[in-house]
Amino acid sequence: METALVIAIVAAVVIWISWSAYKVVAGKSSGCSCTGSCNKGDCAELSESNDKK
Amino acid sequence: MQEFNIVTTDNGVTAGNGVVRNGSVKRDVSKKTITVAVAGNPNSGKTTVFNALTGARQHVGNYPGVTVEKKEGSCSHRGHKINLVDLPGTYSLTAFSVEEVVARNFIVDEHTDVVVDIVDSSNLERNLYLATQLVEMNVPLVLAFNMTDIVERRGTVFDIEKLSGFFNASIVPIVGTKGRGLGKLLDAIVDTVENPRVKDEHTVHYGDEVEEELDKIKPLLASEHSLGEKYGSRWLALKLLEQDKDILDKGHSQELIDAVAKSVQHLTKVTGDEPEILVADRRYGFISGACEEAVTNSVEIRHMRSDLVDKVILNRVLAIPIFAVLMYGVFKLTFMLGDPLMGLIESMFEWLSAFITGLWPIGAESAIKSLIVDGIIGGVGGVIVFVPNIMLLFFAIAILEDSGYMARAAFIMDRVMHKIGLHGKSFIPMLIGFGCSVPAIMGTRVLENRRSRLTTILVIPLMSCGARLPIYVLLIPAFFAAKWHGLVMWLMYVIGVVLAIFCAKLLRKTLFKGETMPFVMELPPYRVPTLRGVLIHMWGRSWMYLKKAGTILLGISIILWAATSYPKPDENTLAGLSAEQAQTTALRYSIAGRVGTAMEPAVKPLGFDYRIGTALIGALAAKEVFVAQMGIVYSLGESNESSQTLREKLASNYSSLQGFCIMLFCLISAPCMATLVICKRETGSWLWALFQFCGLTALAYLVTLVVYQVGSLIIT
Numbered sequence: 001m002e003t004a005l006v007i008a009i010v011a012a013v014v015i016w017i018s019w020s021a022y023k024v025v026a027g028k029s030s031g032c033s034c035t036g037s038c039n040k041g042d043c044a045e046l047s048e049s050n051d052k053k
Numbered sequence: 054m055q056e057f058n059i060v061t062t063d064n065g066v067t068a069g070n071g072v073v074r075n076g077s078v079k080r081d082v083s084k085k086t087i088t089v090a091v092a093g094n095p096n097s098g099k100t101t102v103f104n105a106l107t108g109a110r111q112h113v114g115n116y117p118g119v120t121v122e123k124k125e126g127s128c129s130h131r132g133h134k135i136n137l138v139d140l141p142g143t144y145s146l147t148a149f150s151v152e153e154v155v156a157r158n159f160i161v162d163e164h165t166d167v168v169v170d171i172v173d174s175s176n177l178e179r180n181l182y183l184a185t186q187l188v189e190m191n192v193p194l195v196l197a198f199n200m201t202d203i204v205e206r207r208g209t210v211f212d213i214e215k216l217s218g219f220f221n222a223s224i225v226p227i228v229g230t231k232g233r234g235l236g237k238l239l240d241a242i243v244d245t246v247e248n249p250r251v252k253d254e255h256t257v258h259y260g261d262e263v264e265e266e267l268d269k270i271k272p273l274l275a276s277e278h279s280l281g282e283k284y285g286s287r288w289l290a291l292k293l294l295e296q297d298k299d300i301l302d303k304g305h306s307q308e309l310i311d312a313v314a315k316s317v318q319h320l321t322k323v324t325g326d327e328p329e330i331l332v333a334d335r336r337y338g339f340i341s342g343a344c345e346e347a348v349t350n351s352v353e354i355r356h357m358r359s360d361l362v363d364k365v366i367l368n369r370v371l372a373i374p375i376f377a378v379l380m381y382g383v384f385k386l387t388f389m390l391g392d393p394l395m396g397l398i399e400s401m402f403e404w405l406s407a408f409i410t411g412l413w414p415i416g417a418e419s420a421i422k423s424l425i426v427d428g429i430i431g432g433v434g435g436v437i438v439f440v441p442n443i444m445l446l447f448f449a450i451a452i453l454e455d456s457g458y459m460a461r462a463a464f465i466m467d468r469v470m471h472k473i474g475l476h477g478k479s480f481i482p483m484l485i486g487f488g489c490s491v492p493a494i495m496g497t498r499v500l501e502n503r504r505s506r507l508t509t510i511l512v513i514p515l516m517s518c519g520a521r522l523p524i525y526v527l528l529i530p531a532f533f534a535a536k537w538h539g540l541v542m543w544l545m546y547v548i549g550v551v552l553a554i555f556c557a558k559l560l561r562k563t564l565f566k567g568e569t570m571p572f573v574m575e576l577p578p579y580r581v582p583t584l585r586g587v588l589i590h591m592w593g594r595s596w597m598y599l600k601k602a603g604t605i606l607l608g609i610s611i612i613l614w615a616a617t618s619y620p621k622p623d624e625n626t627l628a629g630l631s632a633e634q635a636q637t638t639a640l641r642y643s644i645a646g647r648v649g650t651a652m653e654p655a656v657k658p659l660g661f662d663y664r665i666g667t668a669l670i671g672a673l674a675a676k677e678v679f680v681a682q683m684g685i686v687y688s689l690g691e692s693n694e695s696s697q698t699l700r701e702k703l704a705s706n707y708s709s710l711q712g713f714c715i716m717l718f719c720l721i722s723a724p725c726m727a728t729l730v731i732c733k734r735e736t737g738s739w740l741w742a743l744f745q746f747c748g749l750t751a752l753a754y755l756v757t758l759v760v761y762q763v764g765s766l767i768i769t
Contacts, residue, residue: 003420006421010612013612017608017674
C-alpha cells in the first residue's frame with residue numbers, strides 16, 4: 001500500500017516535470033529561473049514585451 | 054509678436070505662405086540667402102522647431118545616395134531669406150552610422166552659413182556632446198536650448214553668457230512647442246552671419262598627450278590642401294587619430310598614414326586607451342566642467358554631487374579595485390550575518406525530520422518516511438536553509454542598484470568590454486546574468502549588432518547566477534575557514550567574469566569578427582535608497598527563490614530521491630556489511646548510483662566521485678538541484694543518531710581542493726535547461742544552444758582538470 005502510494009507520487013511528479021519541460025522547450029513558458037534581477041520578477045512579462053518589439 | 058515670411062522650396066520658385074504661431078505673414082523681401090543646418094539629438098524637439106520656423110509645408114526628399122530623409126523649408130527674417138535643412142537626429146558626429154555621416158558631410162560640403170543645434174536643455178550634458186563636436190568643426194554655431202520651460206519648473210538656472218563663451222556660440226533659450234524664443238533664435242542666426250565670432254580652434258583641449266600627437270600630424274596635412282581647407286587641419290588630424298573611417302578613406306599620403314598609425318600606437322601604449330576613448334573622455338570632461346561652472350539648481354547640484362563621487366568611483370585607476378572591494382564586502386556580509394540565521398533554519402528542519410521520523414516505530418523501514426525525510430526535507434530543505442544568506446545578498450545588491458552604483462559598474466566595465474571587442478551595453482545583460490541567465494539572454498536584444506549579441510549570449514552563463522549561490526553557500530563554509538568565506542565567494546564571481554571576458558575575446562577574434570559601435574552610457578545621479586524600495590526588491594527575488602524551491606526543486610528532489618533509493622539491493626547483498634558500507638552499496642545499486650558509477654572514470658581526474666557525478670547531472674535541470682541531490686545522498690541510510698550537518702558530512706568526505714573544484718565545475722559547466730532553451734529561441738538555432746552546452750562543459754572540464762591536478766601536486 002505504502003509502496004503503491006510512493007510510486008503514484010513519483011509518477012505524478014515525473015509527468016508534471018516532463019510537461020513543464022515540454023512547455024519550456026516548445027516556447028510556451030519562459031522557463032525563467034529568475035531571482036528577480038530584471039526587476040520584473042516574472043520573465044514571461046519581459047519575454048512578451050520583448051517579443052512585441 | 055514675431056513677423057517673418059515663409060517660403061517653401063517645393064520647386065525652388067514658388068513662394069508660399071505659412072504662419073508661425075502668432076506671427077503675421079509678409080511677402081518675401083530677402084536680401085541675402087542664409088543656409089541653416091538644423092542639427093540635434095533624437096527627441097530634442099528638432100523637428101518641432103523646424104516645423105515652427107518653416108510652417109506646415111516642407112520639401113521632403115532623400116540625401117544623395119542614401120535613403121535618409123531630407124527635409125527643407127525656409128522663412129525670412131530681417132530681410133534675409135533663411136533656408137533651413139533638417140539634418141538627421143544624431144547623438145554625435147562620428148562616422149558610425151549613415152545619419153552621422155550624412156549630417157557631418159552636409160555641414161562641410163554644402164557650405165552651411167550657420168548650424169543651429171537644438172539642445173534638450175532638460176538633458177543638457179548628454180545633448181552637449183553633439184554641440185562639442187560641432188564646436189570642434191569650427192562652424193558658425195547657434196545653440197537653441199529647447200524645453201527651457203521644463204528646466205524653469207525644476208528651478209535650474211543657466212548662465213547663458215558663460216556657456217556662450219565656453220562653446221564660442223550664441224545660445225538662445227526656446228520652447229519649441231509653444232513657439233517661445235523663436236524670434237530671438239532667428240535674430241541669433243542673422244547676427245551670426247552678419248557679425249561672425251572669431252574662430253577658436255582650441256575650445257576643447259584633449260590633454261597634453263593627444264595635443265602633442267595632433268601637432269605632429271597637422272604639418273603633414275599641409276600637402277593635402279583641399280582637405281585641409283575644407284575641414285581644417287586640427288579637426289582632420291583629430292579625426293585621423295580617432296580612426297574615423299570616412300576620413301581615413303579619403304586617400305592620404307603613405308607618410309601621413311604611417312604617422313597616424315605611430316601616434317595611435319603611442320597613445321594606446323602610454324595611456325592604455327585608444328585615442329577615440331581619450332578624446333571622448335575629454336569631451337565629456339569639457340561638458341562636465343562647463344556645466345559645473347554655468348548651471349545651477351537643486352537637480353543639477355545633485356548631479357554635481359554625483360559627479361564629485363564619480364570622480365573617485367569612476368577614476369581610471371581606482372574604479373575596478375573599488376568595484377572589487379565593494380563586491381567582497383557584500384559577500385563577506387552575506388556569510389557573517391547569514392550563517393547564524395541559517396543555523397536557526399537548519400535546526401528547524403532537523404527538528405522536523407526528527408518529528409516525522411518519530412511517527413514511525415524506531416528502526417522501521419518506510420518508503421513514505423524516507424520520501425519525506427530524505428527526499429523532501431533533505432532535498433528542498435537543503436536549498437531553503439540558505440534563504441537568509443540569499444536574502445542578505447539580494448538586500449546588498451538592491452542597495453547598490455537603487456543607489457545608482459550598478460549603473461556605474463556597467464560604465465566601469467565599458468572600458469574593459471571595448472578591449473574585448475564588445476561595448477558596455479553588453480555588460481548590462483551580463484549584470485542581469487548575476488541574477489538569472491534567462492532574462493539576461495533576453496536582455497541582449499538591446500544589442501543591434503548580431504555578432505556582439507551572439508558573443509554576449511554565449512558567455513552569459515559564465516556569470517554566477519543566483520542558482521549557483523546555494524552551491525557556494527553550502528561548500529565554502531564546509532571547506533574553508535571563516536576568514537576566507539567572503540574571499541572565496543568573491544573569487545568565484547571574478548573567475549566567472551574573467552572567463553566570460555576571455556571567451557568573448559576568443560569568439561570576437563574567431564567566429565564573430567567585426568567592428569562594434571560605441572554608445573553614450575548615461576549615469577543617473579546617486580540617490581539614497583529607500584528602505585521600502587530595497588526591501589521590495591529583496592523580497593521579490595527571495596520569493597522567486599522560495600517559489601522555485603517549492604515547485605520545480607520539490608519535484609526534481611522527489612524524482613532524484615526515487616532514482617537514488619531504487620532499485621534496492623536484496624538483503625543477502627547487504628548482510629555482514631557495516632552501516633556505512635551498506636549505505637554505499639545501496640547507493641551504487643540505485644539508478645542514480647549506476648549512472649554515477651558509469652561516469653566515475655570520466656569525473657575522477659577532476660577529483661569527483663560517483664555521488665558528485667550524479668548531482669552534476671541533476672544540476673542540468675537547475676543548478677540548485679546539486680545541493681538538493683547532495684542533501685538526499687547524504688541523508689539516505691543515515692543513522693538516526695547522526696547529528697552531522699550536510700556541510701560536516703561533505704567536509705569529512707572531500708578535501709578543500711575537491712570542494713573548490715566542485716564549485717568551479719558548477720560555475721563554468723553547461724547552463725541549466727531553461728538557459729539552453731532561451732539560447733535556442735534568441736539565436737534561432739539549436740546549433741548555438743548545442744555549441745554553448747558543449748563549449749562550456751568542455752571548458753569546465755579543462756579548467757577543473759588543470760586546477761585539480763596542479764592543486765594536487767602542490768598540496769602533496
